[in-house]
Amino acid sequence: MSKGLLIASLLAGATVALVVVGTVWPGPSAVAYAGGGPLLGSSSTPEEAVAKLGDEIRTQAWDKAYASFANKAEFTEPDFVHDLTGYYPSLLTYTTLDKFEVRPLHASANDAELELKLYWATVVGSSVSIRDLHVVRDGDRWEPEWPIVKEPAVPPQVIAVDYLRWDVIYRGAGDDWGAQDVEAPHVRIVDMHPVGRADGVVILGELLNEDVVPAYVSVSATLMSKSQSPIATEGSFDKISHLLLPKQVTPFLIKFPGVSLSDVGSIRMTPLSALIAASADPVIEIGNEQLHPDPGASLTGQLINQSGQIVNVAHVLATFYDKSGQVIWVADQYVNQALLPQIPVPFEIHIPEDLARNVGTQRTVVATYSAGGLQ
Amino acid sequence: MKSIFVWVLSGLALTAMQPATAQGAKMSLPKTVEAGNAFSVQTTGGGNATLYLIGPEQVLKRDVQLGHATVFSAGSVYNAGRYLVVLIGDSSTESGTFDVIPARKPADLSFLARPSRLPVGLHDGITGAVYVFDAYENLITAPGQVSFELSSPSDTVQKRIVETHDGAAWTAMDSTAQQGVDKFQARIDDVSSTRVVEQVPGDPCGLKMSASQSGHGIELVTDPVRDCKGNAVPDGTIVTFTEAFGGGQSMVDVPLKRGIAKVQMSGHEGATISVASGVVLGNQIRWGK
Numbered sequence: 001m002s003k004g005l006l007i008a009s010l011l012a013g014a015t016v017a018l019v020v021v022g023t024v025w026p027g028p029s030a031v032a033y034a035g036g037g038p039l040l041g042s043s044s045t046p047e048e049a050v051a052k053l054g055d056e057i058r059t060q061a062w063d064k065a066y067a068s069f070a071n072k073a074e075f076t077e078p079d080f081v082h083d084l085t086g087y088y089p090s091l092l093t094y095t096t097l098d099k100f101e102v103r104p105l106h107a108s109a110n111d112a113e114l115e116l117k118l119y120w121a122t123v124v125g126s127s128v129s130i131r132d133l134h135v136v137r138d139g140d141r142w143e144p145e146w147p148i149v150k151e152p153a154v155p156p157q158v159i160a161v162d163y164l165r166w167d168v169i170y171r172g173a174g175d176d177w178g179a180q181d182v183e184a185p186h187v188r189i190v191d192m193h194p195v196g197r198a199d200g201v202v203i204l205g206e207l208l209n210e211d212v213v214p215a216y217v218s219v220s221a222t223l224m225s226k227s228q229s230p231i232a233t234e235g236s237f238d239k240i241s242h243l244l245l246p247k248q249v250t251p252f253l254i255k256f257p258g259v260s261l262s263d264v265g266s267i268r269m270t271p272l273s274a275l276i277a278a279s280a281d282p283v284i285e286i287g288n289e290q291l292h293p294d295p296g297a298s299l300t301g302q303l304i305n306q307s308g309q310i311v312n313v314a315h316v317l318a319t320f321y322d323k324s325g326q327v328i329w330v331a332d333q334y335v336n337q338a339l340l341p342q343i344p345v346p347f348e349i350h351i352p353e354d355l356a357r358n359v360g361t362q363r364t365v366v367a368t369y370s371a372g373g374l375q
Numbered sequence: 376m377k378s379i380f381v382w383v384l385s386g387l388a389l390t391a392m393q394p395a396t397a398q399g400a401k402m403s404l405p406k407t408v409e410a411g412n413a414f415s416v417q418t419t420g421g422g423n424a425t426l427y428l429i430g431p432e433q434v435l436k437r438d439v440q441l442g443h444a445t446v447f448s449a450g451s452v453y454n455a456g457r458y459l460v461v462l463i464g465d466s467s468t469e470s471g472t473f474d475v476i477p478a479r480k481p482a483d484l485s486f487l488a489r490p491s492r493l494p495v496g497l498h499d500g501i502t503g504a505v506y507v508f509d510a511y512e513n514l515i516t517a518p519g520q521v522s523f524e525l526s527s528p529s530d531t532v533q534k535r536i537v538e539t540h541d542g543a544a545w546t547a548m549d550s551t552a553q554q555g556v557d558k559f560q561a562r563i564d565d566v567s568s569t570r571v572v573e574q575v576p577g578d579p580c581g582l583k584m585s586a587s588q589s590g591h592g593i594e595l596v597t598d599p600v601r602d603c604k605g606n607a608v609p610d611g612t613i614v615t616f617t618e619a620f621g622g623g624q625s626m627v628d629v630p631l632k633r634g635i636a637k638v639q640m641s642g643h644e645g646a647t648i649s650v651a652s653g654v655v656l657g658n659q660i661r662w663g664k
Contacts, residue, residue, distance in 0.1 A: 162633065164610055164630060164632060166611065180488060180489075180570055180571070181491070182491060182492075183491045183492045190654060208653055208654060209653075210578075210653060211492070212492075212575045212576065212608075212611075212612065213492075214611070245612070245613045246609065246611055246613060247578075247579070247612045247614075247652045247653035248613040248653075249653065249654075280611045280632070283627060283628070283629055283630070284627070284628075285626075285638070287625040287640075287641060288623055288625060288641075289623060289624045289625060289626070301625075306627070362624075366628075
């Protein structure tokens with residue numbers, strides 16, 4: 001038998017043996033991932049009890065998680081599930097828990113306070129939610145109390161809406177080549193400012209729809225070297241509100257990682273616009289916005305849906321200006337719960353610490369998406 | 376593919392022609408023929424021959440009797456350009472060329488009007504370009520007078536007469552002060568083509584709002600929003616209301632509906648409320664104290 005064949009046979013044999021061992025005597029984590037039990041089975045300390053709960057949320061073992069609560073008489077299992085994943089379709093509806101962190105806040109002999117930080121993996125990136133849990137001792141076990149947040153109920157009502165929408169009919173395939181097509185919306189970059197950051201160049205700006213029809217917009221930029229050769233081309237991706245109603249302004253942010261501003265000779269901006277069927281509703285008020293200084297500089301506020309239509313996903317984009325009105329940063333946040341009519345939903349947008357002290361004013365816009373209908 | 380075939384056929388005809396040119400068969404060709412007109416090719420000699428007529432995207436073949444005229448009826452040759460004629464007889468081959476020129480009478484206009492939508496009151500904002508074709512879609516390169524006419528909803532008419540150069544003519548017109556749908560017509564002889572140009576209101580002008588108490592908050596309502604020429608700004612145009620109060624701020628983008636924008640806001644005591652649309656600022660209101 002050749003040496004190669006011997007090694008191959010040994011490898012194959014070892015693989016089969018390991019598969020058999022893993023199947024017959026699976027590890028606790030494998031059992032947990034297969035839905036056969038919790039990763040952490042013990043609740044002998046407050047931390048273990050909350051970690052066990054986090055693990056059950058991650059594996060979506062809702063019944064086991066619900067059964068572990070000390071206060072389960074206060075709500076039902078569906079209430080608990082909806083509290084985590086939303087009562088209406090939203091970003092959290094189709095998400096999974098990526099990881100969680102448990103941090104003790106306070107402890108005594110019979111109860112404790114812990115912070116459970118949940119990192120959800122959503123389609124638009126990570127979304128973090130924090131719950132402070134009260135954990136109580138029951139004999140030799142600890143049981144968490146779930147801080148249920150019930151969805152505020154919207155009173156039954158009829159909301160009259162002056163419905164306004166635009167539809168587009170393009171030229172037909174059989175039309176004469178000189179025949180007109182519908183004109184693309186006229187958009188204009190009203191502000192543009194390149195910024196050198198530690199991780200590369202960032203282009204900030206604002207785009208205005210100066211037309212009387214809605215526009216689907218996007219912006220791309222090409223950095224040119226001092227010898228006028230292109231360095232890189234990037235687009236705004238989701239750092240822009242893609243739907244602009246007439247006379248509406250959106251900020252945009254384009255990142256060029258790994259590029260130094262000193263290498264850039266000029267920038268070629270390309271705003272793109274296309275006609276889009278759209279609705280003028282819903283109207284979202286951005287209320288009680290507050291700029292919070294260092295440390296942890298942020299813009300907080302709340303979104304209030306002034307229409308009768310439920311908004312499933314809201315994307316908040318904030319433009320920050322210095323005292324002279326120059327754009328110095330653009331930041332965004334997806335709100336991971338649905339916006340119900342008249343129910344305020346908070347948001348928090350973080351501001352880079354080195355820029356926070358220069359912020360004089362800000363402007364916020366909201367892009368919305370409603371399932372089963374036009375925006 | 377068609378043109379390759381034509382050139383291959385031309386090559387074959389010329390190759391075949393070389394040994395036979397000395398045999399004496401003659402033909403007389405017109406110098407030019409107007410596209411679509413009838414014409415004839417007169418031949419001399421006797422016997423039978425084959426006449427090939429090879430032109431742009433067109434090849435014709437006729438069996439002819441030498442000594443007689445071969446008539447091409449009206450409409451049989453219609454593509455403008457240079458045509459090669461080859462006469463191949465039993466003992467001789469003759470060739471020649473003639474030009475087919477576009478028909479004099481225009482039959483079709485390709486009219487490009489841009490843009491299809493523009494704000495009111497723009498100087499030279501509307502451009503129109505015309506290409507003149509005959510009935511066989513040949514570009515008529517001979518000069519002609521094209522009349523451009525832009526009629527607005529207010530019955531004002533702008534008119535320009537432009538002579539074509541190499542088959543094309545163009546002009547620029549102003550958009551008028553009144554919004555609406557303009558008819559933009561180009562005409563040459565009795566052929567015309569019409570396009571529609573939509574004149575839309577410009578930016579809001581003199582944007583003004585008023586505030587009144589409404590429950591626990593305030594209701595903000597704009598006056599009917601118009602541009603600087605008095606046209607009503609269309610519904611759907613976004614008006615931004617901003618309420619600034621003691622270190623905080625609320626704002627809302629509201630679309631115009633029925634000519635006005637209306638919204639309810641919290642109305643903090645001492646708040647400064649401002650209104651804007653696009654890059655146009657409106658008035659400010661100090662609420663409360």
